[in-house]
Amino acid sequence: MHLLLFNIYDQVRSLGWNGAFTLLRDGVVLGSLYSLVALGYTMVYGILKLLNFAHGDVFMVGAFIGFGVLAQLGGPLAPALGLVPLLLVMFAVAMLGSGILGVVIERFAYRPLRNAPRIAPLISALGVVFFLESSVQLITNSTHSEYSTFPVFGPLFTPMFSVAGNPVTVVQVLIVLTAIGLMAALMFLVYRTKLGKAMRATSFDREAASMMGIDTDRVISATFFIGSVLAGAAGVMYGLYLSDTYFFVGFLYGLKAFTAAVVGGIGSIPGAMLGGVLVGVVESFAGGYAGGQWKDIVVFGILILFLLVRPTGLLGSHAIQKV
């Protein structure tokens, strides 16, 4: 223990302010991805009180769809499109594909269990996890796909600007801005549109919502679609930024995004955004100061701490119910 604390102290000193900024930067970028995935967890929990553990794998499938689009368009060595249109197509197809996957999962894995005891859809969710992971494992032959190492994506990794000598690359700015843009669009949808209001009404009281003529099944489908679209976008960004995409990647990232949703307050949309960035930053600092092997310990330690001490999270109103 003394040794660990000493090492941390030593790291903090040797990394200095520049190092701290780098860790903060990496944490915010990573956290933006967590936020986007956490939104899907929190929206589905808000409306169905269901922990959709398959959501991390929707994120993983999104990353692979992005890669598949790239392969279809001539592959990373000879892409048929320039960088910007290529990215746009990758994002569009991955988001749409993930969205449809989310709707299909709800329709076939959760809807038939809508009135079953709460443990049943949870087990069904775990079934979907294995189904998706094994399917992707078969399809991709367990390969690790990396898209960022190819020259076509080179411009993404050039510094866009520097803060006190620390470069911030194009892809980092792209991730943070895209995440902010998507979250702003989500807030607009949820608070300003008819569908969003129906989602909030259904989330608060499903039976009363149906008494207003709201087709709650459709609203639930739409919720899965929107959450999965965000996860698909995060998947492509993950592929671009962190590169190593393989069939199991959704498990760890899904759990961390889930942690983000719990920290922010499950069911709360602003909470998921805040929680994602917090978890990303904490993970980054833990890795930088205590060593990479501590990252997951610290993040999941926080998850346990929140579940024990403050299950409603920072901004949430309802606690996770035991299942």
Next chain:
Amino acid sequence: MTEAEITATEKAAPPAHPLLKLDSVDTYYGQIHILQGLNLEVQSGELVCLLGGNASGKSTTLKTILGIVQPRNGTVQFEGEDVTSRSTSYRIGKGIAIVPENRRLFGPMTVLENLEMGAYLHAGGAKEDFDRVYTLFPLLHERRRQLAGTLSGGEQQMVAMGRALMAKPRLLLMDEPSMGLAPILVERSFEIIKQVHESGVAMLIVEQNANVSLSIADRGYVLSTGRLVLEGPAAELREHEDLRKAYLGR
């Protein structure tokens, strides 16, 4: 008569079918037989009350009308159309609205948004729908930006009624409108119900409070453990010996 004449007489005649008709409805929750051969009708523009104590099947009747629960036998007809296998939203689109038990407002949403939800199938509510509701409840206009969950019980009752009226229903169902309200508010609430009814909306009011509901109703039904035990004009029911003993307490 020629064929043309027959068609003409048919057109001139009042509609042969009631606005709402439950025809020997049996509803179950699992193995439990809740509604047992229930027959019930509401004519256009009529105010009907359905009385009964706890667990008599009153709320289940409303849920059956709305399609939230499906009857095992029997049919639900709205304006002569068999809607038994139709979805809740289809029935609401046809002109049924409800003020649910305990009001069931969307607490974290504003009064305005609650009203919009009431007009969900009518493109979110036209200006005249809002005007109509705000004329009936001027207070709601004042409070439109406030969260519904922060209002007092009486104000929430107004939101619940306003929300149901946003869709311009032809049949308004009311589930225990007097529940949880102070006596003075019950009185006011029923004045408003009367007013809405006089504007031409047919109503089915489910109540434990027989006294106040029979005072404004045209007809009444009395339900006991899922069976109708009494029915008739409200004035007759008020004088009925059994009912007086059981519900009116005098």
